Amino acid sequence: MVFVEKIMNQFYILTGPPGSGKTSILAELSKQGFPIIEEPARRILAQQRSIDGEGVYDKNPFLFKELMLAKMLSDYENASQYDLVFFDRGLPDLLAYSKCFNLPIGSELKASCTYQYNPTVFFAPAWENIYIKDAERQLNFEAAKVFENDLRQAYAELGYQLIDIPLLSVPERVDFILNFIQHP
Numbered sequence: 001m002v003f004v005e006k007i008m009n010q011f012y013i014l015t016g017p018p019g020s021g022k023t024s025i026l027a028e029l030s031k032q033g034f035p036i037i038e039e040p041a042r043r044i045l046a047q048q049r050s051i052d053g054e055g056v057y058d059k060n061p062f063l064f065k066e067l068m069l070a071k072m073l074s075d076y077e078n079a080s081q082y083d084l085v086f087f088d089r090g091l092p093d094l095l096a097y098s099k100c101f102n103l104p105i106g107s108e109l110k111a112s113c114t115y116q117y118n119p120t121v122f123f124a125p126a127w128e129n130i131y132i133k134d135a136e137r138q139l140n141f142e143a144a145k146v147f148e149n150d151l152r153q154a155y156a157e158l159g160y161q162l163i164d165i166p167l168l169s170v171p172e173r174v175d176f177i178l179n180f181i182q183h184p
Helices: 022-031 040-050 061-081 093-100 107-114 141-157 170-182
Strands: 011-015 085-088 120-123 161-164
Touching: 011 022, 011 170, 022 085, 022 170, 040 061, 061 085, 061 093, 061 107, 093 107, 093 141, 120 141, 120 170, 141 161
Parallel strands: 011 085, 011 120, 120 161
Antiparallel strands: none
């Protein structure tokens, strides 16, 4: 079987463990006019909970992962209209989810190899001072650190270069990202 790789250099991933400030950074990028592809997990959780569906991580983690994969592939295809776009998480995140939930690695690996992003990935490291649990974010900080390591491993194994975003104010973190893109 032959796989055709799609590499979209204008597709930038911003990833990191839960509670690392990704959403705030992406909100600021959006305010500055950059298109943002929102994290699929929160959208799927909201939709599944509204219908008392099984596709949530605490009921059926495999179905939850598959729903995220389908949404991420759809988001990837729809994002090709943009000159530059930021993704709140990318397909390789699903490899870390699989490890976290002790699920077999399957179609998410093939998708991660086939649908690629810019090789530079912006990584928001775990930051205990801003970490807050909420309705969807149930991991404690120690578990978030474990997930951080799983994310780093998944992206590294796929050949991505992780650029750690400094632990600064949101505007400074955004400036760091934009400066890096303009002057790699």
